[in-house]
Amino acid sequence: MTIERAVSPAQRAIQVLGDDLTETTLKRYLEGIPGIDAVGLEQRAAGLGTRSIKTTSKAWALDRIIELIDLTTLEGADTPGKVRSLVAKALLPDPSDLSTPRVAAVCVYGDMVPYAVEALGAAHSAGTDEGVNVAAVATAFPSGRASLAVKLADTADAVAAGADEIDMVIDRGAFLSGRFGQVFDEIVAVKEACRRADGSYAHLKVILETGELNTYDNVRRASWLAILAGGDFIKTSTGKVAPAATLPVTLSMLEVVRDWHRLTGEKIGVKPAGGIRSSKDAIKYVVTVAETVGEEWLQPHLFRFGASSLLNDVLLQRQKMKSGHYSGADYVTID
Amino acid sequence: MTFLEYAPAPESTAILNLKPEYGLFIGNEFVAAEGESFSTISPATEKEIARVANASAADVDRAVAAARKAYDKTWSKLSGRDRGKYLFRIARLVQERARELAVAESLDNGKPIKESRDVDVPLVAAWFFYYAGWADKLDYAGLGGNPRSLGVAAQVIPWNFPLLMLAWKIAPALAAGNTVVLKPAETTPLTALLFAEIVQQADLPAGVVNIITGAGETGRALVNHPDVDKVAFTGSTEVGRQIARSTAGSGKKVTLELGGKAANIVFDDAPIDQAVEGIVNGIFFNQGHVCCAGSRLLVQENIHDDVVERLKNRLSTLRLGDPLDKNTDIGAINSAEQLQRIRELSDIGEAEGAERWTAECAIPENGFWFAPTIFDNVSTSSRIAREEIFGPVLSVLTFRTPAEAIAKANNTPYGLSAGIWSDKGSRILAVADKLRAGVIWANTFNRFDPASPFGGYKESGYGREGGRHGLAAYLKGAK
Numbered sequence: 001m002t003i004e005r006a007v008s009p010a011q012r013a014i015q016v017l018g019d020d021l022t023e024t025t026l027k028r029y030l031e032g033i034p035g036i037d038a039v040g041l042e043q044r045a046a047g048l049g050t051r052s053i054k055t056t057s058k059a060w061a062l063d064r065i066i067e068l069i070d071l072t073t074l075e076g077a078d079t080p081g082k083v084r085s086l087v088a089k090a091l092l093p094d095p096s097d098l099s100t101p102r103v104a105a106v107c108v109y110g111d112m113v114p115y116a117v118e119a120l121g122a123a124h125s126a127g128t129d130e131g132v133n134v135a136a137v138a139t140a141f142p143s144g145r146a147s148l149a150v151k152l153a154d155t156a157d158a159v160a161a162g163a164d165e166i167d168m169v170i171d172r173g174a175f176l177s178g179r180f181g182q183v184f185d186e187i188v189a190v191k192e193a194c195r196r197a198d199g200s201y202a203h204l205k206v207i208l209e210t211g212e213l214n215t216y217d218n219v220r221r222a223s224w225l226a227i228l229a230g231g232d233f234i235k236t237s238t239g240k241v242a243p244a245a246t247l248p249v250t251l252s253m254l255e256v257v258r259d260w261h262r263l264t265g266e267k268i269g270v271k272p273a274g275g276i277r278s279s280k281d282a283i284k285y286v287v288t289v290a291e292t293v294g295e296e297w298l299q300p301h302l303f304r305f306g307a308s309s310l311l312n313d314v315l316l317q318r319q320k321m322k323s324g325h326y327s328g329a330d331y332v333t334i335d
Numbered sequence: 336m337t338f339l340e341y342a343p344a345p346e347s348t349a350i351l352n353l354k355p356e357y358g359l360f361i362g363n364e365f366v367a368a369e370g371e372s373f374s375t376i377s378p379a380t381e382k383e384i385a386r387v388a389n390a391s392a393a394d395v396d397r398a399v400a401a402a403r404k405a406y407d408k409t410w411s412k413l414s415g416r417d418r419g420k421y422l423f424r425i426a427r428l429v430q431e432r433a434r435e436l437a438v439a440e441s442l443d444n445g446k447p448i449k450e451s452r453d454v455d456v457p458l459v460a461a462w463f464f465y466y467a468g469w470a471d472k473l474d475y476a477g478l479g480g481n482p483r484s485l486g487v488a489a490q491v492i493p494w495n496f497p498l499l500m501l502a503w504k505i506a507p508a509l510a511a512g513n514t515v516v517l518k519p520a521e522t523t524p525l526t527a528l529l530f531a532e533i534v535q536q537a538d539l540p541a542g543v544v545n546i547i548t549g550a551g552e553t554g555r556a557l558v559n560h561p562d563v564d565k566v567a568f569t570g571s572t573e574v575g576r577q578i579a580r581s582t583a584g585s586g587k588k589v590t591l592e593l594g595g596k597a598a599n600i601v602f603d604d605a606p607i608d609q610a611v612e613g614i615v616n617g618i619f620f621n622q623g624h625v626c627c628a629g630s631r632l633l634v635q636e637n638i639h640d641d642v643v644e645r646l647k648n649r650l651s652t653l654r655l656g657d658p659l660d661k662n663t664d665i666g667a668i669n670s671a672e673q674l675q676r677i678r679e680l681s682d683i684g685e686a687e688g689a690e691r692w693t694a695e696c697a698i699p700e701n702g703f704w705f706a707p708t709i710f711d712n713v714s715t716s717s718r719i720a721r722e723e724i725f726g727p728v729l730s731v732l733t734f735r736t737p738a739e740a741i742a743k744a745n746n747t748p749y750g751l752s753a754g755i756w757s758d759k760g761s762r763i764l765a766v767a768d769k770l771r772a773g774v775i776w777a778n779t780f781n782r783f784d785p786a787s788p789f790g791g792y793k794e795s796g797y798g799r800e801g802g803r804h805g806l807a808a809y810l811k812g813a814k
Contacts, residue, residue, distance in 0.1 A: 036609065055343075
């Protein structure tokens, strides 16, 4: 199998691998990347997790975490009402404290995009830097088991409905059986499906589903592959498979992003998703980002948390920092 | 303010309940010494923490006599199971007072609290637990049935891991049925004195553990005392040589754990990010005050530039400062004297043509500090590639083939430890087989475990500490 060439988002692969881009050259490149020692990686992640973030640093981190959240609902039972409620929460996370920042985006299934856009109204960023984005999961999320045509239609549909960001899943089956070219081509094709009528693109987050890739070496290869194919963000998980985001997995992806930046000067985003529920955990991620790729990554176009319950824990911590005492679950809104 | 300037997160010293002055711990009591007391200071602030006694030759006599009496009357007569009970009790008390011990260690030594809290003190407890378990199983120590203890052990320990070195010495000695007189280093006596309180709390029979403070003179009197059966020393090769000379022919059993100039070998197929972490941990852990520190980085020539660049980036994130701040990575150099030595050798390195690079970091006004430093393009003949610097200074050398790596790694008068970084298991085993070093780490560095023997080749000393082998230093066969 050969890889599609000449499509613009694959420019990165051509830039790094040269003009004769084939599955063989891609495979050789990915397999030539230095390995990861699991014990060492986990040790480093644990070390970063012991940073003690207090007082002013903690206050800053809590606010920034809110600004980095993709507030998510991805249930079969989702309804327009549920999505409207989620959007309301995104715009006004804590009605008792109007200084609370807004989240970065709401993340929903493709068919819910019109309701999210409508509910956001003027607060929808719609391609600008101001406001809240709408992210849609696509490409037969979460399993990705559908034909390419269906995946592309799924993507185009969400973009047409006004999604600013597309969270696609890679074909893990193809990746694990060594068909890197197929995974690559799909990402390139989905990236093209993100193109809007005016020629601009919805941001593409590529979900690796690290829990199914199993090894850190696989995670690293998949991260490189997703970046080479044109992903704007690499994302750990769908949240539907355990384990979802872990600190070592996220650290290994951040290291790829750092190396890509060293190589090309280009900044790629990272999104851990699933399983991050407490402020304490989220702060560990913030520390890991700052100490691995640098503080400039702590902004919504370069780092996101995919989470739903995290927001309320951050709000509780925020209230505690202001009042000096803990309130309780009934002092933050369910959604 | 940027996020990375983390707000201060100091560990409180309120947990400490220090006395203004400490005597000598002899026969389970603190007693006054004959000599003039001296002060122990915090190397981060140069402020006095407490006054400690300076043991004279007569004081050493008293301590050895107390240990002899305890050996003859009680400890040698106790069953292994009962000795084990005491050791388990000590281990649990160390855990109970862990935070206090960690704070005292960081205060007195200058090492970051995250290291004393997460490495030193947990290992101290682990060492006592481990050897507590051996106390009633000495028949399986490898010396045949019913091995016998030696008697009174004189133990002199260094300032780099004050409490941990105490545990390495005292735990196996007591498990094997010996009594001890231990002298901590003059710059770091504090945790040994707190340990004396733990000995009291554990209700150990009087005289089994005696702790005397003082400088070199006290140490000399102790190891040369005629009623001592065993000498265990950890410290510089120079002092180790003196001890070897003075104890020769005395019938004393001697173990020496001395200096090192470990090679950390990075092959081009290494897991590169973890290798960089390992290099950092190898030489900047405990400000490089580690005898087994990976002070010579041997990196394969084809990845040299990449590794050095990654290393510099990583070092730029290290945080130097208040040892008691929970986010500090690099603490204070233990003494003005040591700082002087590090500066001297670094200047020599520069003068000999190596390329010096120092991480940018603010150096506090008071106290003793040395920013993490790398010397690149170091030649094998350079003094900074030969001599132990015992500070946060890394010498970078290159090699082309595994054979050259092995030859360069072994080309040192020392032989304490070495590290190998490669994703290829067969290469690790083949290279490890040819390295002459007591401890070899593969894809990690500076990892310690009570079950693993530790010790050196050549000028790094003789005898092993830790594991079953560590018991042999304190036992003899039944004959």
